[in-house]
Amino acid sequence: MIDLHTHILPGMDDGAQTLAEALEMLQLAQQDGITHLVATPHIYRGPYQELNGEKIRKELSRLSSAAQQAGLEVNLFQGAEVHITHNLIEQIHRYRPDLVINQSDYIFIEFPADHVFPGVKDLFFELLSLGLTPIIAHPERNAVFVRQPRILYELVQMGALCQVNSGSFLGYYGEHVRQGVYNLLRFNLVHLMASDCHHPTTIPPLLSEAVELAAEVIGFDEAQALVNDNPRAVLENRTIPHYSPPRPPQERKKSFKLRRPVFHFFSRKH
Numbered sequence: 116m117i118d119l120h121t122h123i124l125p126g127m128d129d130g131a132q133t134l135a136e137a138l139e140m141l142q143l144a145q146q147d148g149i150t151h152l153v154a155t156p157h158i159y160r161g162p163y164q165e166l167n168g169e170k171i172r173k174e175l176s177r178l179s180s181a182a183q184q185a186g187l188e189v190n191l192f193q194g195a196e197v198h199i200t201h202n203l204i205e206q207i208h209r210y211r212p213d214l215v216i217n218q219s220d221y222i223f224i225e226f227p228a229d230h231v232f233p234g235v236k237d238l239f240f241e242l243l244s245l246g247l248t249p250i251i252a253h254p255e256r257n258a259v260f261v262r263q264p265r266i267l268y269e270l271v272q273m274g275a276l277c278q279v280n281s282g283s284f285l286g287y288y289g290e291h292v293r294q295g296v297y298n299l300l301r302f303n304l305v306h307l308m309a310s311d312c313h314h315p316t317t318i319p320p321l322l323s324e325a326v327e328l329a330a331e332v333i334g335f336d337e338a339q340a341l342v343n344d345n346p347r348a349v350l351e352n353r354t355i356p357h358y359s360p361p362r363p364p365q366e367r368k369k370s371f372k373l374r375r376p377v378f379h380f381f382s383r384k385h
């Protein structure tokens with residue numbers, strides 16, 4: 116399996132803090148059947164505003180050598196989790212190789228947890244015009260996408276892809292997110308699954324259990340594709356081979372049913 120979204124580089128963000136912790140995470144990943152793992156540190160989010168490509172590459176090669184010395188066989192690749200920022204296009208013009216996934220034309224885009232700003236379609240149009248394919252990181256964790264999957268549907272119709280977190284199936288982020296991720300699966304709005312791991316125990320780099328859960332909804336082959344064929348195509352800069360046209364989600368209609376008035380003659384407290 117391929118884990119496309121991880122916070123495994125020591126000291127780069129709120130993920131692994133030490134080399135020992137990163138190696139422990141790699142060990143877990145390998146035991147779970149992960150052979151390729153992309154390091155995607157937070158960029159332009161909260162305290163991680165500065166992109167330091169040189170530091171990312173240095174930490175990546177340090178971790179790769181340490182992993183090799185420890186007898187681990189997971190292959191590591193460079194990527195980033197790029198938070199939406201006001202001058203994103205300008206940043207991409209300047210630092211594109213360090214913002215995309217493994218030098219490809221795929222780029223992770225992260226939204227804030229509680230809103231989707233009104234100009235999002237224009238931004239995605241600009242990204243697509245630059246030849247980039249935006250991959251929306253864990254849309255099931257965004258309250259607006261969960262409540263109004265139609266917005267996500269429209270972005271996917273434009274050409275964006277969606278990556279969901281394995282932990283969302285396992286309830287790591289609560290029941291609301293768990294139900295949200297299942298909903299997105301039913302609308303064919305899930306193209307990739309990754310761990311978004313931050314730590315060996317709290318959010319570990321595990322995929323297999325969530326793949327089994329996804330298989331109950333979309334079948335074994337399609338669930339496998341989320342962690343195999345599709346992320347492999349991203350790493351190799353090809354079009355993803357498993358793609359089902361998204362189903363247009365129906366907006367929840369307001370209920371105009373008249374409610375019977377409730378009288379509390381007998382329960383009134385004096």
Ligand SMILES: [Fe+2]
Pocket residue numbers: 120121122196252311
């Ligand atoms: Fe992440």
